[in-house]
Amino acid sequence: LSLSQVDLSLTHITPLCFRHTQHKPDQEPPQPPPLPKGLYGSMELIIVYIQGKTRKYLRYVRAAGPLTAVLSGTIFVKIFNPSSISLVGDIPQGLPSFSIPRAFGYATSLIPTALLITGVAILESVGIAKALAAKNGYELDSNQELFGLGVANIFGSFFSAYPTTGSFSRSAVNHESGAKSGLSGLVMGVLMGCALLFMTPLFEYIPQVLKEK
Template identity: 45%
Template sequence: MESLTGGSSPPLSWYGALRTCFPILTWLPRYNLTWLKMDLIAGLTVGLTVVPQALAYAAVAGLPVQYGLYSAFMGGFIYCIFGSSKDITLGPTAIMSLLCSSYVGGDPVFAVVLTLLCGVIQAGMALLRLGFLLDFISYPVIKGFTCAAAVIIGFGQVKNILGLKDIPQSFVLQVYYTFHKIPEAKVGDVVLGLCCLFVLVTLKMMMSSLGSADDEAARPIRTARGLVWSLATIRNALVVIAATAVAYSAEVTGSHFFSLTGKSAKGLPPFEAPPLSEIANGTVISFRDIAKDLGGGLAVIPLMGVLESIAIAKAFGSKNNYRIDANQELFAIGLTNIMGSFVSAYPVTGSFGRTAVNSQSGVCTPAGGVVTGVIVLLSLAFLMPLFFYIPKASLAAVIICAVSPMVDFRVPVQLWRVKKLDLLPFLVTFLVSFWEIQYGIVGGVVVSVLCCCTSWPGLK
């Protein structure tokens, strides 16, 4: 596909400057029916992927499930206008949800205020051209963090597969009490959760086995391959729908075999100014108190959100032969979070998995995100009563399968072969993250900077 950024020479006119601020102007004048068809297909496919994931990630963040959907639609509309990548999709992710859970304590007001402040910080960084600060977070730190986050998130869902309750949030205590309470596991949740995992893994393996498309293959073979790819791509939605149907049938007959998501707010979220204070137990918690309680989250979450999103955008830009503007990406993410706070969203960033689905579906422009946003809004408007019957075990299976590829055992071997010293920040980040995720990031960055400033003979 031709570059979304237009010509190779820098724009000199006022219109060129306008296109820099509003990248939509680089592709909208050339928009055609072919692009529309591909964007509709990609947007629908990603929409069927993001709805079950958003519900599941809200649970990771410790928030009611509807907050996942509140966070999943604004990015498509904002990024369509201000984003410079045709592939990337913004929304709730596993890592961002885990980080938020460390700071908001399950309080939606804290989550919304965090979203607003994250957006202001990210947009401010873009206007000040501070994207270079992300270079201080090195590759070993990123990999150490993502590997640890995947383990923490994945194991945190085991309790839902087993149907266990009253499990602490601390990882160490979570491990202890999960194994301690195994005799209390609910048979229905275990059976359903394992079945969901089996189907998800099987469909993913079938998708991986397809390989590259062969234009010379017979038409029935191409059709069968396309059908398998389509089913595997929307596997999360298929599994959640099937599990919900099973749970609903059980509930109608008076059997309570499964732990359900339960009651959630109906309809679309109101578009209103984010709350800057709240009353808890008769005490007014002011905006200053909320910001103070959020503490280090106001540094960690904006930086990690931007880092994750820009890394994904660069990867797919390189793969599909177009350029992205890092500072423009910063601004798009920041504005998405600012506007998201008006619809009760928690902080969002780019999703690697959904971006891959978007790219593989043949998306041509960021307009595909608008279609995805509409799918989410329709789900909020008409499907919320049905979400009551979604089994927690099915959402846990979706999360476990989503984060499992993030645990890359090849990274330590690669670091050892290329530069042994890089193993130190990787291990510090990885191990300390099991204590507190934010301390793992900070510790890894500190060790990484020290390693850059220090030469240790024999380790290079």
């Protein structure tokens, strides 16, 4: 029994778990518990990771495991259109516009939350940076990392950006894909910008349970 067979079996088992669920015509279709759907997404990531170690032709699929899970789930929803799966829905197209923050009246009340977010951002960013530095044998300048985070967040505030941090998942994908410099981050940013400008209609079919993969 191979892992690929287990993965294929899961695709058939999951729908069967809910085939007998009934609802009245005037009611919203019941939503399956998120646990089985989440378990399927997690199992797919685990299978891709293990298979990628033993089979060379799956190396890049392993590196892009979360993307593989999201793509497979999105294609399934697009083809079969199951009403029992909650979707991300419509996402506004385009990039955020430049604006100067003016809500300074909330600054005092936001200080505790801002400090908490800052702490998490520092721990996550420096943590993944140290892990990759140790794995690749180079010196890490923590001050430079924190300076970069600060500059990125200052500029991001003018575009209503989400707080900038180092990402475990994106850093892992970068490393597995063979990225050697910060240029990979620039390429990633350009691709994300193009996706927001031209590809948001495709995101409508991403299952909610897979959007954090």
